[in-house]
Amino acid sequence: MNEAVHVAGTEGGAGPDLAELLTEVARGDQDAFAEVYDQIAGPVLGLVRSVLRDPAQSEEVAQEVLVEVWRTVAQFQPDKGSAMSWVMTFAHRRAVDRVRSAQATSDREHRAALLDQTPAFDEVTEAVEARLEREQVRRCLRTLTELQRQSVVLAYYRGLTYREVAELLAQPLGTVKTRLRDGLIRLRDCLGVTA
Known part of the structure; x- marks a missing residue:
């Protein structure tokens, strides 16, 4: 070195x-x-x-x-x-x-x-909006008569036909159809949905 x-x-x-x-x-x-x-x-x-x-x-x-x-x-x-x-x-x-x-x-x-x-902002917003909509639908369903509410729930939430709803509620088919139509009109008005 x-x-x-x-x-x-x-x-x-x-x-x-x-x-x-x-x-x-x-x-x-x-x-x-x-x-x-x-x-x-x-x-x-x-x-x-x-x-x-x-x-x-x-x-x-x-x-x-x-x-x-x-x-x-x-x-x-x-x-x-x-x-x-x-x-x-x-x-x-x-x-x-x-x-x-x-x-x-x-x-x-x-x-x-x-x-x-972390869930995306849109996912959180959608979940909150869906929960608020469900709460509003429940509130509006409480404004219907008993026969209207039962008819709507059975036909739209349980998927039964009008004839099956009439048989289950022991009501004439025409009465069930009328109550469903009237109930849907009231729901639409309560929810603020425009036709």
Whole structure:
């Protein structure tokens, strides 16, 4: 390893520190970035993995951090802190952003699932309207005479023929037909139905 660093142009076998390498990268030295990469890739991946726990996402975010270092290296100011702190700040921010993004996605999916379980507004409205209509029909049925109400209920709610209604009520067929007609007219008027 010392030979590789020495070949990179350092004296005494000790490699340039990260701050010096970042300065060289800022000047466009791609070989210096290869050394930066070697120094920071492991620590960056380690930090990101400690936040994310998912190996695949950790590698992706670590790669994003390395690209970010390459893109923004000119912003590094050695007098404001160490180079490794600067890099690790990128890594931590990216990892936390990924966690927040994943949580936001999970929350959106959860809300969408809840919306799928909630009946549509129209279904609720229809159910309420149907209940109100049933109540109104019941109220209007109470305004009919006993024979009219029985005739209407048997013919329209039980599905009996006029003849079956007449036999069941022990009434002449003509009387049942008249009571049904009169009962339906009264129901129509009570319900506000226009002919």
